[in-house]
Amino acid sequence: MSAQQKHVYDIQELPPDRRMLCGRQHRRGLYAVAQAAIWSFNLYFVVRLTLCFSSPNPSWRIWATLLVEAVLAHMSRHDQRLTVxxxxxxGEQPRQRLRLQGTQDLPRVDVLVPCCGEPVEVIVDTVRAACTMEYPRSRLRVRVLDDGASAALEAAVAALRPQWPHLFYHTRGKQSGKVFAKAGNLNYALSTLQAQDEVQPDFCAVFDADSIPMPDFLRATLPHLLRNPQTALLTTRQYFLNLPAGDPLSQSRLHFYACENAELDVGGRARDAGSGALFRRAVILEAGGYPTYSFSEDWQLSLVLQGLGHPTIQIQEPLQYGLVPTSLDGHIAQRSRWHIGHSQQIRALFPPTSHSLPRPLQWSIAWNGTSILARSLGCLLAFALVPLLLASGGALIPVASPVLVQTQLLLAVLHVALTWAYGCLQSAHTGFQTSPFAHVENTWLAGAQLHAVLRFHLFASRPKGSFVTGSSANAWNRSSAPSALQQLCHNLWHNGIAYSVLLLLATLGAVAFSIWSTLTATDSDPLLRLLTTVAWPPMLHILYLAVISYWAPVSYLLNPPRYPDRKAGLALSPSGVAFPTREIQEGVQPQGKPSVGFYRHCILATLVLVVLLGAGLML
Structure with a gap:
């Protein structure tokens, strides 16, 4: 038994915040609707599949329509299954807010700040905040791990050391552009630097170079690991200083943190997907350190730990504030690099990784990465098929008899209604921080992401752009400022917005053509034809998803967001350390009430489904 397990720590339990209260208020309703949505789709899909097989005149349209429905419904079902x-x-309480009290005999902690080419002033702000966290300095050490071998950064750290002697600078030499640099950098600290110490730390915290920790970070995170000796890793939700108004590119990743990872956290399966992780050093070393077979080393570490039987958890408190990429190039490069990392998970099946992991865990890791890529490919193909299906002019479902059409329509309305109900409750569950169907955020990037994966594996063994960060502030991504026309052409062709524009116009054009051809046709019942083509309830739902997905980059093109200046979001404390302003900190709190647009969308969806159901009964 380790020293920290023998010691009884003074841990204070704080009242729940708004995030916990929102989740507790809507939990049972969300769970019930998730179960109903899953079973309704199962019934709907079985009936649809049976009728497709038994159709006397099957066509490619009915099979392609069912495929598109299944692919896009799978994304909602993924969230629904996590909820169930x-x-x-x-009888359960949400993860509590805890604070570690006292100053005596606390665990030793190393704070690791890996960096490679980020601006020195950004790194120094993070370092200052890390050095001044509310924790005994005799039990705390901050290590700057510089893979950029920056003389300016080394000098800046040296200038801070007289004030904070528990701060240290380390470098392995210039590693920029080398594969798995960040994982190797962290492993260097865990295995080489700390092994040279007389006493090794009990825990390690990892911050990205641009993520400023709040003073109570360790006081808020350590109690969760101290109370649960089996838990190996804690990850914190990321918050940001420079999000533009409305977050048009969904850069905050609210859906991932507040919906997906929050549900995984209940079962001890949260994924570390960024800065602000705290872990037990001994357990990570036993697991082989940070995996080096993928760029997404933090995500892979979570999967390895879970596969070896160590729970991983997430807390939602705002304990760190970072930066999002301030250009479309940076955003795409960041997301593409993540997808390349997921594509590399297949390497878990092959040496040398396969020598250190149990075979079932290897397959689990490979499947996780493959399924993520499959979802991207599925969305790309599904949305591209929609205008083709509508423009083809034929029925999208079997129409052997009015009774069979009515049966399918009834089940379809029930399936879509429960999907919307789940999406709305999921939004309420997060304090209305996310909109319904936020899981389709950035699906318009699927083409660029898959292109990046193919380019990496077939033509160039490095992602386009930087290995370090997608931020345009990174030294490896800087270029001369283009003109407005050059930027427009660049965004249209290089960043793939032209594809989004074309697909959006094709989808809207196909809808108009389908309605026009239905109203002008004389060889069939217009109502039946309408309900089995463009007004088919799942097709209307898919059209809604397609429009909100592909409108995001078009909106960016027409009205580029203004990213707040990093310094404008920071205020100096009395000790001269930069922390997020009060406005930034208050802005991340959930308001607990939906926007006007939320109600309008819900009312419109309800009216449309009621009208479609009534029209179906008239057949």
């Missing part, structure tokens, strides 16, 4: 697996919350 997490339970209804009856």
């Amino acid at each position: 697996a997490a339970g209804d919350g009856a």
Whole structure:
């Protein structure tokens, strides 16, 4: 038994915040609707599949339509299954807000700040905040791990050391552009630097170079690991200083943190997907350190730990504030690099990785990466098929008899209604921080991401852009400022917005053509033809998803967002350390009430489904 397990720590339990209260208020309803949505789709899909097989005149349209429905419904079902697996919350309390009290005999902690080419002033702000966290300095050490071998950064750290002697600078030499540099950098600290110490730290915290930790970070995170000796890693939700108004590119990743990872957290399966992780050093070393077979080393570490039986958790408190890429190039480069990392998960099946992991875990890791890529490919193909299906002019479902059409329509309305109900409750569950169907955020990037994956594996063994960050502030991504016309052409062709524009116009054009051809046809019942083509309830739902997905980059093109200046979001403390302003900190709190647009969308969806159901009964 380790020293920290023998010691009884003074841990204070704080009242729940708004995030916990929102989740507790809607949990049972969300769970019930998730179960109903899953079973309704199962019934709907079985009936549709049976009728497709038994159709006397099957066509490619009915099979392609069913495929598109299945692919896009799978994304909602992914969230619904996570909700069901997490339970209804009856008899359970949400993860508590805890604070570690006292100053005596606390665990030793190393704070690791890996960096490579980021601006020195950005790194120094992070370092200052890390050095001044509310924790005994005799039990805290901050290590700057510089893979850029920056003389300016080394000098800046040296200038800070007289004030904070628990701060240290380390470098392996210039590693920029080398594969797995960040994982290797962290492993260097865990295995080489710390092994040279007389006493090794009990825990390690990792911050990205641009993520400023709040003073109570360690006081808020350590209690969760101290209370649960089996838990190996804690990840914190990321918050940002420079999000533009409305977050048009969904750079905050609210859906991932507040919906997906929050549900995984209930079962101890949260994924570390960024800065602000705290872990037990001994357990990570036993697991082989950070995996080096993928660029997404933090995500892979979570999967390895879970596969070896170590729970991983997430807390939602705002304990760190970072930066999002401030250009479309940076955003795409960042997301593409993540997808390349997922594509590399197949390497878990091959040496040398396969020598250190159990075979079932290897397959689990490979499947996780493959399924993520498959979802991107599925969305790309599904949305591209929609205008083709509508422009083809034929029925999208079997129409052997009015009774069979009515049966399918009834089940389709039920399936779509429950999908919308789940999406709305999921939004309420997060305090209305996300919109319904936020899981389709950035699906318009699927083509660029898959192109990056193919380019990496077939033509160039490095992602386009930087290995370090997607931020345009990174030294490896800087270029001369283009003119407005050059930027427009660049965004249209290089960043793939032209594809989004064309697909959006093709989709809207196909809808108009389908309606026109239905109203002008004289060889069939217009109502039946309308309900089995463009007004088919799942097709209307898919059209809604396609429009909101592909409108995002078009909106960016027409009205580029203004990213707040990093310094404008920071305020100096009395000790001269930069922390997020009060406005930034208050802005990340959930308001607990939906926007006007939320109600309008829900009312419109309800009216459309009621009208379609009534029209179906008239057949």
